Each structure stands twice: as structure tokens, then as C-alpha cells.
Amino acid sequence: MNMTIPGARVTDVRASLPRHKTLRYGRRKLSDIRSAAIHHSATVSGSPEAFARYHVGTNGWPGIAYHFVIQKDGVIYWCNDPEAISYHVGNSNRHALGICLVGDFRTQKPTTAQLEAANRLIQHLQVQIPSMKQVLGHQEYPGYAWKNCPAFPMGKFRLDYSQYLQKPVDKADKPQQAPVAISLNGSLLSVTGFLKDGVSMLPVRAVANAAGGKVEWIEQTKDVRVNGKDLTEMVVSGSAYAPARELAAVLALHVEWDGSTNTVGMRRGV
Ligand SMILES: [Zn+2]
Structure with missing residues (x-):
């Protein structure tokens, strides 16, 4: 797997971390991985070596729990092959890849360098x-x-991350999606949507909650419904986005587009 990431520092410590004498993690195909699981270390400071020593020495596990550890300075430590079914989210281990940010975020905040690296x-x-x-x-x-x-x-x-995805990684890449501001009954919401092929895509849950709509997630079909109606949503990093007009219709809102400020205006009809 190519782990050269533009703008990030990756240190491969897979071969040097403490491992169990005999136990090894099970293996999976990359296509078995469905989600990235974000953890904090729950320690004020720490290192992949210290976590591995604890997971192996104290817990008796085959190796460190995480696939990647991100230090406060933003350096990414590559700890396990993504194919390793390591122990970090119980019954979901087979389908999850573990990323741990060093810190105890009950009392500290992740650093900007850590979030950017993540x-x-x-x-x-x-x-x-x-x-x-x-x-x-x-x-x-x-x-x-x-x-x-x-x-x-x-x-x-996830919102910051989806906005991050809209930013070019380097100057050669053009942003694909322009951010869209959302106003509801005259007040700007703190969340944003984006333009996709000329259509404003808005975050379903945030807009529906703000407008007092009922949001349901149908696990079997991975569908999101608002006020009992299905939407043609797209999922970006775990959040569902739907076309502004569709979302407005199921919430019984009027919708207007202000192209000079890239704002979708939604208001209750009379
Ligand atoms: Zn955790």
C-alpha cells in the first residue's frame, strides 16, 4: 500500500513496535474495511511504543490496537497493516480501521496539526x-x-473533513465542490452544503433538525428519510447530503438561491 501522503509525514513503525511472542492478529481483505474508527489515546501524552507495550504486555493482545497513531505534532505512525483485524471496536473490528489521536480529549483538545493529518x-x-x-x-x-x-x-x-475534501491538496487540483451557505427563516445555519454539478447539496440531518423535521436512518437499505419521505441523498464521510429542493419539499419550506453569495435561503411558507 502506498503511504506517501502529500503534505503529511508518515513513519512506518510496523516492524519495530512490540508484538506478542506468539499471537498474531487475523487478516482480512482491504475491501472488508467499511469505516475508519477515530479514537483518542485517553492519555495526556504517549507514543505508539507505549500503547503497543500496554496492549501486548498488559492486555495480552497480538499487537497495538490501532492501525495508525497521530502524534500532537501531526506525525502519522503506521502501526498495523490495514489488513490486520486488530482489537479496537469489539464486534466491529473486522470492518473497521483504527486511527488514534494522542491525547486525552476529555481535558485537552486535539491539535490543528493532528486534525489536519487525520x-x-x-x-x-x-x-x-x-x-x-x-x-x-x-x-x-x-x-x-x-x-x-x-x-x-x-x-x-466530519463536517470539517468534508470541507477539507473540497480544498485542493495542491495547486494543480481544482476544487470540485464550492461551499454553500444555508439560511433558514432568515438566520444562517452553522453548517454548510456544497454545489455538485450546479445543484446545492445540503446536510440532511442538520437542516432537518433546524427545521423541526423528523430524520430516520434505514439501516437495511442505508437510506435516509425525512418526515417519512425518501431522498436521493449522497453520503460524504458518514453524513448524508440531499438536493436543496428535495429537502425543502419534504420539510414544506420555500427555497431560493442567491448566486451572488452562494446561499440557499429556506423559509416556512404562508
Ligand atoms: Zn477508542
Whole structure:
């Protein structure tokens, strides 16, 4: 796997980290990976070596739990092959790739360098592992609602990340998606959408919640419904986006486009 990431520093420590004398993690195909699981280390400081020593020495695991560890300076440590089914999200291990940001985010904040490195890493991995469509916090996996990990808001992380994806990585790349501001009944929302092929795509959950709509996620079909109606949504890093006109229709809102400010205006009809 090519782990040369533009704008990021990756250190391969797979061969040097402490490992169990005999136990080895099971293996999977890259296409088995469906999500990136974001963790914090829950320690104020730390290193891949220290985590590996703990996971092997104290827990008796085959090796370090995470596939990648990101230090506060933004350096990415490559710890396990993505094919390794390491232990970090219980029953979801087979389909998840673990990324740990060093820090205890109950009392600290991730650094900008860490968040930027995480974004670049995920973006890079999603090109190499197209099945890895979702980006979830540890706490968002089944059975882990009780666990305060990664202890920072994943909704904001995904939004920042999807906006990050809209920025060119270098000058040769043109941005594909222009951000779109959203106003509801005259107030700007804190979330943004984006333009795709001339259509404004808006974040379904945030807009529906702000407008008092009911959002349902249908697990079997991976469909999102608002007020009982199906939308032609697209999922970007785990968040669903739908065309502004469709979303407005199911929320019974009028919609207007202001091309001079790239703003979708939605308001309750009379
Ligand atoms: Zn965790």
C-alpha cells in the first residue's frame, strides 16, 4: 500500500513496535474495511511504543490496537497493516480501521496539526480503500455509546473533513465542490452544503433538525428519510447530503438561491 501522503509525514513503525511472542492478529481483505474508527489515546501524552507495550504486555493482545497513531505534532505512525483485524471496536473490528489521536480529549483538545493529518490520512486511505466509506467515532459503534471516545464532536469533525475534501491538496487540483451557505427563516445555519454539478447539496440531518423535521436512518437499505419521505441523498464521510429542493419539499419550506453569495435561503411558507 502506498503511504506517501502529500503534505503529511508518515513513519512506518510496523516492524519495530512490540508484538506478542506468539499471537498474531487475523487478516482480512482491504475491501472488508467499511469505516475508519477515530479514537483518542485517553492519555495526556504517549507514543505508539507505549500503547503497543500496554496492549501486548498488559492486555495480552497480538499487537497495538490501532492501525495508525497521530502524534500532537501531526506525525502519522503506521502501526498495523490495514489488513490486520486488530482489537479496537469489539464486534466491529473486522470492518473497521483504527486511527488514534494522542491525547486525552476529555481535558485537552486535539491539535490543528493532528486534525489536519487525520483528514489527509483518511482522504488518502479512502482513495486506496474505496469500501471505507464511513468515518465514525469509537463511541458511534454498536455497543460503545457509553464510551467517551474520541471525546470530541464527530459531527464537526466530519463536517470539517468534508470541507477539507473540497480544498485542493495542491495547486494543480481544482476544487470540485464550492461551499454553500444555508439560511433558514432568515438566520444562517452553522453548517454548510456544497454545489455538485450546479445543484446545492445540503446536510440532511442538520437542516432537518433546524427545521423541526423528523430524520430516520434505514439501516437495511442505508437510506435516509425525512418526515417519512425518501431522498436521493449522497453520503460524504458518514453524513448524508440531499438536493436543496428535495429537502425543502419534504420539510414544506420555500427555497431560493442567491448566486451572488452562494446561499440557499429556506423559509416556512404562508
Ligand atoms: Zn477508542
